Amino acid sequence: MAGVRAYKLARQNKPVNLAPVEVEIYAFELLSSQGDNVRFAVECSGGTYVRSLAHDLGQKLGCGAHLAGLRRTAVAEFSLNHSVTLERLLEVAEQGKVESCIVRLEALLPDCPELVVRGREETSVRHGHAFELAQALRPGRGEASGNAPVINLLKILGAERRLIAVAKHVSGAIYHPDLVLV
Numbered sequence: 001m002a003g004v005r006a007y008k009l010a011r012q013n014k015p016v017n018l019a020p021v022e023v024e025i026y027a028f029e030l031l032s033s034q035g036d037n038v039r040f041a042v043e044c045s046g047g048t049y050v051r052s053l054a055h056d057l058g059q060k061l062g063c064g065a066h067l068a069g070l071r072r073t074a075v076a077e078f079s080l081n082h083s084v085t086l087e088r089l090l091e092v093a094e095q096g097k098v099e100s101c102i103v104r105l106e107a108l109l110p111d112c113p114e115l116v117v118r119g120r121e122e123t124s125v126r127h128g129h130a131f132e133l134a135q136a137l138r139p140g141r142g143e144a145s146g147n148a149p150v151i152n153l154l155k156i157l158g159a160e161r162r163l164i165a166v167a168k169h170v171s172g173a174i175y176h177p178d179l180v181l182v
Helices: 006-011 050-061 086-094 119-126
Strands: 025-034 037-044 114-116 153-157 163-171 174-180
Touching (some): 119 174
């Protein structure tokens, strides 16, 4: 059923037909085994449905399997080390220092190259207009054309070095602001 989460259908004893999706498992570690319960850690690509992973493993082993619990320990560049407990958040809120717990937008996508724009270019990006990356800023400058790696995403910062957009590569040196912050 379109738009309804599989676990909700399963809890209603309705059939669940999930289309196969190709995912990547970067690491799979068996943490413990007690009786018919196992604990494992998995590092996987986005879109991985860990409940389905457990089910598929049980099918391959011929014993069936399901998740008794699921704990997400990292998403992209954020791990539990970056998390803040509710108690800590209440504490800093009472001190008027909630901003110390907030991740600045500029810290997102840490591996993504940044481009600072000013003046008319900043206005143009803020209006969602495509732009051409200057020759001096293109990767592989001085290499034969066609050999330079393409930057797929660019973080666009305004004159005050605040994130104003994330731009996607279109073709050649052309980028289009895919996400514009207002």
